[in-house]
Amino acid sequence: MATATMRDVRLEDHKVPKMPTATRVRYGDGRVLPVGGGLWLYRKAPLAPVKDAKTHAKALEVGDPIAAAIEELAAETPYTTARRSMARARYRPFHLLLVNLPRRYSPPEGSRHGETLQQWFGDERTQDRLLLMGTRLNDIVGGADRSIGDVIDSVATSMTTYEVPMVDYQQDLEDVGDMMTRSGFTIPTPKDFHLAESWWAAGGSTGASLLPHADHLHVFRTVAGSQTAARHDVDSCASWPTGIEGHHVLRMGSVYGLDLPFQGAANSLSTWASTLLDRGAVMVSIRGLIEPSPITRKELRRQRDRYLRDIRNAKAQGKLDDQQQEEMVQTLEQVEGAYSTGKAFPTLVETSVVAAFTGQGKKRLDTLGNGTAFEVAPMDNRQPLALAESWIGSPVRANPNLMDLPSSSVAYSGIASLGTVGDAHGANVGFTIRDRQEALMSATASSDTDVYPIFGCVGSSGAGKSQFMAYSAYQYALEGRPVIVIDPKKNSDFSESFGDHGTTFSLDSFAGGSGGLGGAGGTGVFDPLRFSKTPGDGINTAVSMLHAVNVWPHSTQNFEADLQEALKYGVTRGAKAIGTTLEIAKADGKATPELVDPILRQSKNDPLFGAMVGLQDDGEVLSAAEGITYIKVGNANLELPPMGVDQATLGLTQRVSAALIRMMVFGSAEALRGRRGVLMLDEAWVFLGAGAEEMERLGRLARSLEVFPILFTQRISDLIEANLTHHIARGIILHTKDPKEAEAAFQLFGVEPTPERLRFTTAPERIGKGGANFGSRKPLFEYDDKDNRVRLIRGAIGLYCDLDDRAVDVEIKIPPDFLAKSSTNALDRARREGRIVI
Numbered sequence: 001m002a003t004a005t006m007r008d009v010r011l012e013d014h015k016v017p018k019m020p021t022a023t024r025v026r027y028g029d030g031r032v033l034p035v036g037g038g039l040w041l042y043r044k045a046p047l048a049p050v051k052d053a054k055t056h057a058k059a060l061e062v063g064d065p066i067a068a069a070i071e072e073l074a075a076e077t078p079y080t081t082a083r084r085s086m087a088r089a090r091y092r093p094f095h096l097l098l099v100n101l102p103r104r105y106s107p108p109e110g111s112r113h114g115e116t117l118q119q120w121f122g123d124e125r126t127q128d129r130l131l132l133m134g135t136r137l138n139d140i141v142g143g144a145d146r147s148i149g150d151v152i153d154s155v156a157t158s159m160t161t162y163e164v165p166m167v168d169y170q171q172d173l174e175d176v177g178d179m180m181t182r183s184g185f186t187i188p189t190p191k192d193f194h195l196a197e198s199w200w201a202a203g204g205s206t207g208a209s210l211l212p213h214a215d216h217l218h219v220f221r222t223v224a225g226s227q228t229a230a231r232h233d234v235d236s237c238a239s240w241p242t243g244i245e246g247h248h249v250l251r252m253g254s255v256y257g258l259d260l261p262f263q264g265a266a267n268s269l270s271t272w273a274s275t276l277l278d279r280g281a282v283m284v285s286i287r288g289l290i291e292p293s294p295i296t297r298k299e300l301r302r303q304r305d306r307y308l309r310d311i312r313n314a315k316a317q318g319k320l321d322d323q324q325q326e327e328m329v330q331t332l333e334q335v336e337g338a339y340s341t342g343k344a345f346p347t348l349v350e351t352s353v354v355a356a357f358t359g360q361g362k363k364r365l366d367t368l369g370n371g372t373a374f375e376v377a378p379m380d381n382r383q384p385l386a387l388a389e390s391w392i393g394s395p396v397r398a399n400p401n402l403m404d405l406p407s408s409s410v411a412y413s414g415i416a417s418l419g420t421v422g423d424a425h426g427a428n429v430g431f432t433i434r435d436r437q438e439a440l441m442s443a444t445a446s447s448d449t450d451v452y453p454i455f456g457c458v459g460s461s462g463a464g465k466s467q468f469m470a471y472s473a474y475q476y477a478l479e480g481r482p483v484i485v486i487d488p489k490k491n492s493d494f495s496e497s498f499g500d501h502g503t504t505f506s507l508d509s510f511a512g513g514s515g516g517l518g519g520a521g522g523t524g525v526f527d528p529l530r531f532s533k534t535p536g537d538g539i540n541t542a543v544s545m546l547h548a549v550n551v552w553p554h555s556t557q558n559f560e561a562d563l564q565e566a567l568k569y570g571v572t573r574g575a576k577a578i579g580t581t582l583e584i585a586k587a588d589g590k591a592t593p594e595l596v597d598p599i600l601r602q603s604k605n606d607p608l609f610g611a612m613v614g615l616q617d618d619g620e621v622l623s624a625a626e627g628i629t630y631i632k633v634g635n636a637n638l639e640l641p642p643m644g645v646d647q648a649t650l651g652l653t654q655r656v657s658a659a660l661i662r663m664m665v666f667g668s669a670e671a672l673r674g675r676r677g678v679l680m681l682d683e684a685w686v687f688l689g690a691g692a693e694e695m696e697r698l699g700r701l702a703r704s705l706e707v708f709p710i711l712f713t714q715r716i717s718d719l720i721e722a723n724l725t726h727h728i729a730r731g732i733i734l735h736t737k738d739p740k741e742a743e744a745a746f747q748l749f750g751v752e753p754t755p756e757r758l759r760f761t762t763a764p765e766r767i768g769k770g771g772a773n774f775g776s777r778k779p780l781f782e783y784d785d786k787d788n789r790v791r792l793i794r795g796a797i798g799l800y801c802d803l804d805d806r807a808v809d810v811e812i813k814i815p816p817d818f819l820a821k822s823s824t825n826a827l828d829r830a831r832r833e834g835r836i837v838i
Helices: 002-014 056-075 084-090 114-121 148-161 166-182 190-201 223-230 272-278 293-316 322-340 383-389 445-449 465-478 495-501 513-518 535-549 560-572 578-587 593-605 652-671 684-705 716-721 739-749 755-762 816-822 826-833
Strands: 023-026 031-034 040-044 092-104 125-136 209-213 216-220 247-256 281-291 347-358 375-378 403-406 427-432 438-441 454-458 483-487 502-506 628-632 677-681 707-713 728-733 780-784 789-794 797-801 807-811
Touching (some): 084 293, 092 272, 114 427, 190 216, 427 797, 454 684, 454 716, 483 652, 560 593, 652 677, 652 684, 728 739, 739 755, 755 797
Parallel strands (some): 454 707
Antiparallel strands (some): 023 031, 031 040, 092 125, 209 216, 216 247, 281 347, 797 807
């Protein structure tokens, strides 16, 4: 009886722990002492987009750390014979644990406008994902430099405490730790381990109660919830009330039948692990033994004749037709060919894959593998054991469906995939489509990391560019950054969107005082002598602007040198505007009337030109207040030339309009100099048409100015033709109707133009005259007849291309209260303006 009792205790301790954990001690460096003995080391794997990768090569890179770690672990496996049955005892066991739990949104730590983000997205669901890789460490009794006394002490310690001294594992700990570090793994934080050890309790307390049923597990995170279930028939959950507090259901399944030993990683079926997540898995546990490839090669040779004999017998018994027989023989030859090169991946033998799904009575587990490379079997009557198999350091093995796989089938399965994109802080762009990760856009990342400074938001009219402009500008203002928004669309007005955080100026007033375009000129709001930080910069910009406008069309004289001398003279006499500077130079004989008079005359008579040539030293000048400085065109009539047209062929009005646009851009950049602010240019093709070389100059100077320029445009090819490709490091691709423009957008950001991406980018928002097309990037709306209101179904989808060379689809989720103030929809505009729409 005593022997039986001891056996029961041993089995309970080692196979089904009383407490929901298999860990006796966990150390801060990732070491884990399991209840079953030995010592394991766990490391955190890096995660990156796979299905959302910019290119196929980028997708493969995500699996490289796991492949490299397994390769190194296999290489150091000692064996004296290549026979599997003899060497198996020395194989290194491994454990990959992927956790993917839904979470309520919380703002990023350190956010400057976290309170507002919480108000906007407090009910948003995100995903908390983690991947750990563990392996058992090998011990040397007494340590690497052991003496006889050390060995005796080590054995005595093990017998009295059921533990082994850490010195026994020190050498292997260092070796394996170095391997994992070289492969890109890091030490898990206490928060990481808590998630890994409590995923089944939704990341809460591991003291949650478990109630197993034949094909599922009930988890009660609160005492009240378990008491509610106890008041009913605990064996018949169908009679329980709905909505039990702190209660959820898990279903454990066995994943098997993987038919991908030597499939190319380009095959969509190869990313089977990420497909499991797409189909609702909250946990995937993979365990097995790492076999060096030379042993697999030897085993294949030894078993070849038996395998071929089995194929022939199956054919003779009618279990295989000619095609199936041929395919199996070809597979054998492919496998032999791969291993004969000596470059094959290590083999993962006795591999067990267990996955957990939430919900009871939902889709049957045995149908989840339909259309994939795997099958899923419910682990009926093994639910607690299947759960225990997933635990860190667990000795439990409950899966009856074991597989032998090349390590590539696991490393490149998408198990390390996470569709994350953007910066560590900044304005909220939205949430990634596949994995619901928040995407942020920093205003200072380019300056701080010394990369190309310009952000490009591209897409067709109606794709959501102006909405995104207003939304991100508002957030940067909440961060306390100065923001200048230049809106060149006639009669466009986003001032209500910015509220108390914005100061609005209309070009009407800039160009002609309170009387608008009919008023006097010479305001000098965009006079480069007034807005430039140094006199030298102001003089050079003024000369360039005046020469480009050229108010002396009938003169053959080149006035650049004369202008330089006159402006410099006037500045040294204390003048602060172009007009006053030239008047002083003329009065003192340093400039001729032929040079000066046409400039002064044009400034007085042309309000647009007068906005660049001040006739007084005082008066309003472009500056960036705290918050948003919103510059709109209003009713001003800018006649801008097409891009690439020779300036010499333009009329005076077009030359003035182009020059004014350039001064608006550089005046704004100067106003933001050194303040780590943001400059937004809506309809950027307008600015490119006014002077592409000046925009290229902005790209060169923005980083040193510590200014973050954001360009919004529908004419994507213009950015490439303007030589801005080498100044744009990141951006967003929205709906782009023209396939050629869509391809230009992919070229701009270095994204592989797959057919799927092209279809998604160019697809209309509606399918014929029917309902909303969720296969389009456009924002989707529906009309509410009762309220005479347009309701947003889904925000615009943008392909966010970030500084880390990632490109991931993001839903731009503009909060309803902000959208109501910024929408450009005709019904919404009429409602804001108090107009009745018929």
